[in-house]
Amino acid sequence: MNNMFKTFKTEEFRRAGRFYRQEIKNNYRNFLVAIITALMWSGLVVVQPYLIKRIIDDSIIPNRPALMVTFLSFLLLAGYIKALSIGVRRYFGMQVSYNVEADIRNNIFGHMQKLDFSFHDRVPTGELMARGTGDASQVRMAFAIAPLATANIVLLFVLSATLLNISLLLGGLILFSIPLILSMASKFAAKAISISTKVQESQAAMTTEVEELLGGIRVVKAFGKEDSASDKVDKATDGIFNTSMELLKLRSTFVPLFELIPMAVSMLVLLVGGYITINGLISLGDFVAFTQYIILLVWPLRITAWFLSEIPRSVAASNRILDLLEEKPNIIESNKSENLPSKGKGEITYEGVKFRYGQDTVFEDITFTIQPGKTVAIVGATGSGKSTLAYLLPRLYEPSSGSIKIDGVDIRNIELEELRKNISIAFEESFLFSNTAEENITIGSDVLDEESIKRASSIAQADDFISELPEGYETKVGERGYGLSGGQRQRVALARAIIRKPRILILDDAMSAVDASTEEEIRQQLKTVMDASTTLIITNRVPTIEMCDEIIFIEDGRVKAQGSHENLKRDVKSYRNLLLETEKV
Ligand SMILES: Nc1ncnc2c1ncn2[C@@H]1O[C@H](COP(=O)(O)OP(=O)(O)OP(=O)(O)O)[C@@H](O)[C@H]1O
Ligand SMILES: [Mg+2]
Known part of the structure; x- marks a missing residue:
């Protein structure tokens, strides 16, 4: 449990959270529809076993077939609306997620237009591509799952209350095992966050290498450098392979566990539940409903675990995206917005211009005037x-001091x-x-x-x-x-x-x-x-x-x-x- 809270308390997570809230705000209408239909779905999931209980206790056992028809039609209606709600949730939820993805890409590419050349000197194209494609889809995933996960978490609570309501003993027993499963899931999430960051980093490294290789393919071939070039790509590929395998191993140990635990729990229910039903502590209908609820419990638990495993990846991805979006352009857009004189013919004046790339000074003092x-x-x-x-x-670059004028106007004052x-x-x-x-x-x-x-x-x-x-x-x-x-x-x-x-x-x-x-x-x-x-x-x-x-x-x-x-x-x-x-x- 501690682990889980640690994951959710990092600055990275909070930063991503703010970003998600903003995106939700931008899409709140669709998001709301998705959440509401998802909640509707969880309500209807709980109603179904309840109707079955009523059929057993009120119709089958007292032998009242007429009531059966009523309950069955309710069951049918609930099933129908439930199916409908899944479709609507999917449609609106996915729409939000695609909007978010497109939004992120537009932001990234829009922002890149504002950055000057020195940014591109620093950040390789492959990395930008990875953020615009892989990371953006990763964040999209979180939004696609969010309504489903919300509904399932709510469902988890409603089911818990229902279980306790039917039998305090049996319900308590089941619910006791839930934190166990959740803590396992969070341990998994904490580990996955660091490994998946590594995977994405090596993917970006790979894209850079391949880009370089393909961009310079003629040179590479003409100089017979195929071997050393593919060595580099091989190395990058190995990097992806190794980190992916690490992630795979982690997933392979945890996913089967998630699969097994609910099974064991169900066995326990049949044993204890059968005993208390025989002894008349709960009705047969309750028992049947109870077993149904237990089976229903498996699903939200898995979704929650999945959600928990996706969150860290999405948080890592959105942090990388935010790093990029928060990159301050060196070139500050002027707030003066003077216009160039319409009659000017392009007089150019450099005065005391100093410039360096990083530490390398290129210009000490450039001063000249060119007549229009x-x-x-x-x-x-x-x-x-x-x-x-x-x-x-x-x-495209900014001098460290001095001024440049076109037709008498300082270029820093022109939009x-x-x-x-x-x-x-x-x-x-x-x-x-x-x-x-x-x-x-x-x-x-x-x-x-x-x-x-x-x-x-x-x-x-x-x-x-x-x-x-x-x-x-x-x-x-x-x-x-x-x-x-x-x-x-x-x-x-x-x-x-x-x-x-x-x-x-x-x-x-x-x-x-x-x-x-x-x-x-x-x-x-x-x-x-x-x-x-x-x-x-x-x-x-x-x-x-x-x-x-x-x-x-x-x-x-x-x-x-x-x-x-x-x-x-x-x-x-x-x-x-x-x-x-x-x-x-
Ligand atoms: N993006 C960059 N990052 C760091 N240093 C750079 C960058 N571009 C150029 N330089 C360095 O700045 C200096 C000036 O480069 P620049 O390209 O302006 O020269 P140039 O006079 O145009 O040369 P050429 O005649 O070969 O085109 C060189 O020493 C170069 O190595
Ligand atoms: Mg040049």
């Missing part, structure tokens, strides 16, 4: 922080949605979703008309090859679609970035896989449409740099120099050397 409408190359050695510089602008709407980034690694080419281009923009899509694509030099795909713009591309080359993918991603007509366009090595003449073409086209916006091009390619109005050269966490390519080449030795190196490559 300019096209600026960000140049720097690999690892100097060029990409990081770009990530700071849409607040995130508004801020990000005004900035487009095309990455070197162009991720395509398993959607049509068109959907991949229009993702995240409100522009949907065909003409704009075609225009953006032709600027990105993507229109020609997309039109030649089997189904043109309707062709599925991405992971599960038509295979595009690296340069083609980059051009689709570029079209995605420019269709939004952003105030600031950032190309982070976004044309690295595109050949020089196509890149030149793209740059010419871009000039005509991006006139109204500022463009940052992260690159170390000289021909690209030469097309830019200005260069910002990053070195040792600072802006080493800013100016025209010609001037930098003349004045800055490390700049010259870097470009020479790049040329050679």
Whole structure:
């Protein structure tokens, strides 16, 4: 008994409890229907043996067949309503549980949208997937069982009262054994809570490994690393196997016990009950009803034990979900919500910006201003922080100090949605979703008309090859679609970035896989449409740099120099050397 209360007194349990109460509140109508019909069911369960007792004592023994018909029709009615209540409870109870599951998933994925990149650096995708799928279903289970369990616990009490009412001695004997069974169940629950946490942890580890393996399957195969990769997966699989076996062993010892105990109790009843009936202490009808009640007792006991074993798993799962949901976004949404000036063309100012990933300082002091409408190359050695510089602008990461302004407005005072709407980034690694080419281009923009899509694509030099795909713009591309080359993918991603007509366009090595003449073409086209916006091009390619109005050269966490390519080449030795190196490559 102590054990059971310990399980229910942990902070984890209380935390999950608050979460469950909130979910019940959100679904209280359906939940109420489920509980009421479940309670109705437990009432009717108790009525049935009572009617049988009345049939025996009032109709069979005194030989009054007419009464039998009355009782039988009541019995029939009770049976019918009972069946109906099961259906209704199931429907509404399950509906609540599916609502809860969907709610949790929406919350998780909604919350993840708010978290910045540093969160994703820390938490592997596999773990997020495990929470969004496995843990969410685990919590759902608790809600699916809750009405049933409530009804069965109530039934347990009603049956106990009825048993005691029929015979204090026999009822007492039976009820005495119940705490015994419950304490066993709680011992089981306490152990199960820790093991099932381990199982879920190793499942998450497995998902991470498999994701990594499958994500990098080409590299793995090309480098003949299949063995070491599958070793890792094997290890993760072993982890799941071992912890699952531990849980299985626990279940295998306890479940048969739960099965056996009620059996032994029934034998006891027949013995003692038969004796007191023969001696006239209770009526025959009472005895028959009593044995029926004992059989009925088995069911709620099992359900309760099951419920007790599910609760810890569900508590563990909801705690993991809550950990995730309570993860505070580093990026605090501003409460000022200033708007960007509608006339602004994208002036960018970084002032004294410091930034570090964890402990690794990337920027000591970044200070520069980019005039609106300019096209600026960000140049720097690999690892100097060029990409990081770009990530700071849409607040994918947050500087530790300093300020960044767009058209004179501090980006911390702009609503995130508004801020990000005004900035487009095309990455070197162009991720395509398993959607049509068109959907991949229009993702995240409100522009949907065909003409704009075609225009953006032709600027990105993507229109020609997309039109030649089997189904043109309707062709599925991405992971599960038509295979595009690296340069083609980059051009689709570029079209995605420019269709939004952003105030600031950032190309982070976004044309690295595109050949020089196509890149030149793209740059010419871009000039005509991006006139109204500022463009940052992260690159170390000289021909690209030469097309830019200005260069910002990053070195040792600072802006080493800013100016025209010609001037930098003349004045800055490390700049010259870097470009020479790049040329050679
Ligand atoms: N998510 C991250 N977590 C921790 N450190 C990171 C992370 N991303 C980058 N870094 C580190 O920060 C530094 C700057 O990285 P960044 O990607 O901005 O450089 P880069 O100039 O864009 O390099 P490249 O030319 O190779 O793209 C590097 O030392 C890198 O190792
Ligand atoms: Mg980079």
